[in-house]
Amino acid sequence: MSALSASPLSATAFETIVAKLRASAGMAAKADIGLAAARLGIGGADAIAVGDDCAAIPDGDGFLLLAIEGFMNAFVAGDPWFAGWCGVMVNLSDIAAMGGRPIAVVDAVWASGEDGAAPVLDGLRAASQRFGVPIVGGHTNLNTDRGQLSVAVLGRAKRLLTSFDARPGETLVAAIDLRGRYREPFANWQAALDAPAERLRGDLEVLPRIAEAGLSRAAKDISQGGVVGTAAMLAECSGVGVEIDLARVPAPLGVDAACWLMSFPSFGYLLTATPDNLPAIISQFHARGIAAAAIGTVTADQRVTAVNGPARETIWDLSQRALLGCGPAPAKAEDAA
Incomplete structure (x- = not known):
């Protein structure tokens, strides 16, 4: 090292x-x-503390973890496939950072036509398959003047970091x-x-x-x-x-x-x-x-x-x-x- x-x-x-x-x-x-x-009007003193990598929601004997990432327009425009890949990767990192394991991912993609959306969606799919976490839905708009991307993930933790x-x-x-x-x-x-x-x-x-x-x-x-x-x-x-x-x-x-x-x-x-x-x-x-x-x-x-x-x-x-x-x-x- x-x-x-x-x-x-x-x-x-x-x-x-x-x-x-x-x-x-x-x-x-x-x-x-x-x-x-x-x-x-939210912050670290709330029952669901804000400021962490995910919202940690008490659920039975553990916690549901919910996180979302939005990506810079310049990133989506300049490297759309990698932006899609990162949409999955960075969310999974947030889940892991809190001691959790991912359950599923959803995405929201804006693009100018199918050709604009294709590389972003391909990157999302590739990362989903490599990491073994399913994409289960989301939102798509193919009638915008620029590409934009946000991705959310749901996970679960037995014990929190x-x-x-x-x-x-x-x-x-x-x-x-x-x-x-x-x-x-x-x-x-x-x-x-x-x-x-x-x-x-x-x-x-x-x-x-x-x-x-x-x-x-x-x-x-x-x-x-x-x-x-x-x-x-x-x-x-x-x-x-x-x-x-x-x-x-x-x-x-x-x-x-x-x-x-x-x-x-x-x-x-x-x-x-x-x-x-x-x-x-x-x-x-x-x-x-x-x-x-x-x-x-x-x-x-x-x-x-x-x-x-x-x-x-x-x-x-x-x-x-x-x-x-x-x-x-x-x-x-x-x-x-």
């Missing part, structure tokens, strides 16, 4: 990376979630499949397209297995916000902070450090672990050929901090500026007494 750097980054490289992380469009876009949540259960003192773990390549121009690290179905399905099974064994309580799928942006969302929902040693993040050889930290990997997760459970979690991923490493620490200060040897830089101070706006409810005066 390779890490982002075998030793601490140079001071200049660290400063450059920190500046790019602070200006990351992928991270800033997550604030749009906060605007929508505020307008809808959530964005709301990271605790100070735990270790932050990153698990990323490095067996891939970039698919330009959208900086997506693609490690699934050439993988056999058996491997893809087995890799997703690692997360529910970790949840059901009680090895971790908190996890999040690494999204367009990259490693640091995803860590910020996890920290906000849990009301904690994180310190990330950038040099320890698993990475392919030869990648640009700043680009990698802001990339969206086809298989990438952050989890938190107690010292006793850390070796077992990492070994679960290593057994599947997936890179995994301890990359930092959960703190109590509500800051997202990049660490490079003795150097430390705050990327986002959640106590001063919300990201998702979906943190835990403030403690009541009588609770603090």
Whole structure:
């Protein structure tokens, strides 16, 4: 397994990376979630907590998981087959991130005629078959002036991994499949397209297995916000902070450090672990050929901090500026007494 750097980054490289992380469009876009949540009057304190990878709905002795993804128009127009593939893949990642297994997928496709819809639908079908999760319906409109796509998934979990259960003192773990390549121009690290179905399905099974064994309580799928942006969302929902040693993040050889930290990997997760459970979690991923490493620490200060040897830089101070706006409810005066 390779890490982002075998030793601490140079001071200049660290400063450059920190500046790019602070200006990351992928991270800033997550604030749009906060605007929508505020307008809808929902958040992390609701009975069905908002801000996680899926809505976790109590159902019998487990949970139904419901998630949806919408895709950028430029992505659908520029790489329609891959957009369809990702419609399935990213939703399945969200289900796995919460310790669940997928049940079925539905899609909504807009296109200008059958020819415009065909590659998107072909990508959806290919991913459905490879991952072994059926598409059971959806919505189609072939009379629009541009291609658009959204995809939703239903899953089930016996025991949850959530964005709301990271605790100070735990270790932050990153698990990323490095067996891939970039698919330009959208900086997506693609490690699934050439993988056999058996491997893809087995890799997703690692997360529910970790949840059901009680090895971790908190996890999040690494999204367009990259490693640091995803860590910020996890920290906000849990009301904690994180310190990330950038040099320890698993990475392919030869990648640009700043680009990698802001990339969206086809298989990438952050989890938190107690010292006793850390070796077992990492070994679960290593057994599947997936890179995994301890990359930092959960703190109590509500800051997202990049660490490079003795150097430390705050990327986002959640106590001063919300990201998702979906943190835990403030403690009541009588609770603090």
